[in-house]
Amino acid sequence: MASSIENNNEKLTLKSSDGEEFLVEKHVALQSTLLQNMLDSDCSSADVIPLPKIDARTLALVLGYCKKHADASSSKQGELNSFDSEFLKDMDMGALFNLVLAANFMEIKGLLDIAAQKIADTIKDKPHQEVREIFHVENDYTPEEEAAVREENRWAFEGFP
C-alpha cells in the first residue's frame, strides 16, 4: 500500500552472529541507542540489521529485557526493579559477560548498569584467586610482578585478608 501512516506496530529484523533472525517491534528496539541511531538515520526498517558480535542466546535475553522495559509504564518502577534483579539472578558468568558485551555494543544503558553491578558484586571482598576462578581470569603476572602491583596499591589492601 502507498499509505505512509505511522504504524506503532512497525517491526524490524535483527540477525544474530549465528544467523538467527529476530522480529522486533520498533518501540522495543528503541531501548537500544545504537538501533535508535540507525533508525533515525537513513536505515530502513525493512532491512535486516546484522549484529555480528551477539549470538542468538544473548540476543534473546537482551530483547527480553528491552521488551519488559519498553512495555512497562514509568509508574511501575518497583515492578521493573524486581524484574531486573530476577533477570540476572541465576545467570552463569559466561552469559553475564556476553550480556555486558551486547549491552555495550547495542548501547542499552539500563542493562549495562545492572550487569556491571552484578559483576562488581561478585568481585566484592572475595580473595583474588576466587575471583580469577569465577571469571576464568588468566593470571599473566609473574609472582614478582604481582607482588609489585600489590605493593604499589598497598593502601587498598589495608585490612583485607
Add this chain to the structure above:
Amino acid sequence: MDGTIEGIDWTLQLPEESFHQILSCLFTKEAARTSVLSKTWLRAWSTYPNLDFVESYFMKESLSKCSDADLKGKDDPKIQETREKFLHYVDKTMLRYQKERTPINKFRLHITSVYPKWASIIDKWIEILVQKHVEELELHLSDYAFLGSLLKKHLCNGIIKCYPLQMLGLKKVCINEEEIQDIFSRCPLIKELRLLDCRGLKKLQVANLHNLKTVHVKNIEEVEIRAAPNLQSFNYVVTNGLPWMFNIDSSPHLKDLMLMGLCMTDRFFHDLIARFPLLEKLELRFCHEIRRINISSRILKSFVLRYCLKLEEAKIDAPNLLSVKYDRMPSLSITTTTSPQKWEPIVNFLGAITGLSSFIRLREFIMSFNQSVTLGFNVFDWPEKKRLKNVDLKRMPLIDQVPVIEHLKLRVFSDLRLCCESLVDSLFWSCHPRKLSLVSIKLNKTLIEKLCEMLMEREDDPCCCSSSNSKCWRHYLKNVEIGSFELKNKVERPLHLKTSSDLFPSLGEHQGVYFKLKW
C-alpha cells in the same frame, strides 16, 4: 599459578569502558584491588577516569576512625608520614595521567591538612585537571587559604569562555563570593553544586545556571538561587544556630527538599512548601521552632521528621505517600489520611529506664502499628545491670502476645560491653522482629558478637523460665538466618557460619549484618 582455571578468560573480551563501568560500581579500595587480578585488570585500573583520593584510605585502621580534628594533629609523626605518602601517591598518579594522556572525568581529593610546601603541587594538579576538562570536581581541603583563587585562576583563565564543569563540590575550602561568581560565569553547565562549610563564603548567589539540578549547602548565611528552572534537589544545613536565609523562587520543579537546623515558624514553613507543588521528598531535621505541620499533596512520597523538638502534631494528607520516618514519640502525633506502605518510627533511647513501665510503654507503642512497621531503635545509653535489678525481664509478665514487627533497625552509640544481654532481652520482650539489622559493624562489634552468640548458640530446648508461666523470647524463637547486606544498595547475602567467631572475617567494609528470625 598452576593453570587449573579452565575455559577462556571472559574478561579479556571486555572493552575498556565496560571495565570502567564495573570499577565504578565498586568502592575505591575494592576497585584498586582488582589490579592484582591480571594485566588486563591493571590496565583498566590505570586508565580509570574517576580519580578518588581520600587521605583516610591510607591511614591504618587505628587512624582511619579518627575525626578530622584528630587528623589535623600535624605534629604526630605517624599521621604526617602517612599524609606525605598519600600526597606522593596522588602526585605520581596525576603525573602519570598527564604523561600518558589518560582522560580524567571525575576527581575527588580529601585532605584534612597540608603543609604550605604542597601548595604549588596541588596547584599543578588543578592545572592538569582543567587541561583534561574534568567534569566533576570535589575538593575537601581544610585551612587552604588560596584554593578559591587557585580554582578561579585555572577555571576562569584562558581563551575558552566556557568550561564544561558539571559538578563542583567544595568542603572546608576557603573561597569568597567573588571567586565563586567568576567560576559560575565560566561554568554555565553546572548540574550539581555542593558547598559545605566553605570559609569566606557568607552569601551565595546563583543565577542563570539552567542545567542546575542539585544544590547542597551547609553553613552559608544567605542563599539565593535565581533562574534555575531545572532545580530538583535542595539541601540546606545550618549548624550551631547560625543565621540563615534562602530564596529559591524560580524553581517550580523542585522534588527534594531537605532543611536542617533552620529555626523557622509554622507560617514560614507552610508558605515555603506551597511554592513547590511537585515536592516528592521532604525532610526536616533539627527545625526546632515548628510546632504544627499540615500538608496536603498528591505528589509527596517520602516525609522525614527528625529531632524537631517542639513539633507536636503533623497532619499529612498525601494519598501517594510511601514512607514516613520520624522520632519523638509519643509527644508527636502524626495522622495521615491514607496509611503509607512504610512507617518508619525511630525510638531514641537515652538510657533512662524508670522500671518495667518503660518497656510496657515501648511494647504498647509498637502494638499501635501494624505488622509491616520498620522500627529504628537508637540506643545512646543503657543502664548497667545493677541499676536494672528491679526490672528482671525474664520474670516480667507477658501481658499478652508479643507484637511481631517486620524489621528492627538497631543502632548503638555507646559501648555496651556489659549490658548487651539485657538490651537484647528487653528488645525481644517488647517485640519479635522478623528481621534485625545493624549498620555500623566496627562500632557495634561487641553487640554483634553477643547477638550472634545469643541467637546462634542458643539451645533448642532452653531450660530457663522453667518455673514461670510466662517464658522469655528464647522459647519462641524457632529459626535464625544470618547474613550481610551492602550499605549502598541493601543487597543481602546469607552467611553460613558454624560458630559466631566465623562472622567477622567474612564481613567486608561497607556492609551491615542482618538476622532473619522466625518466631
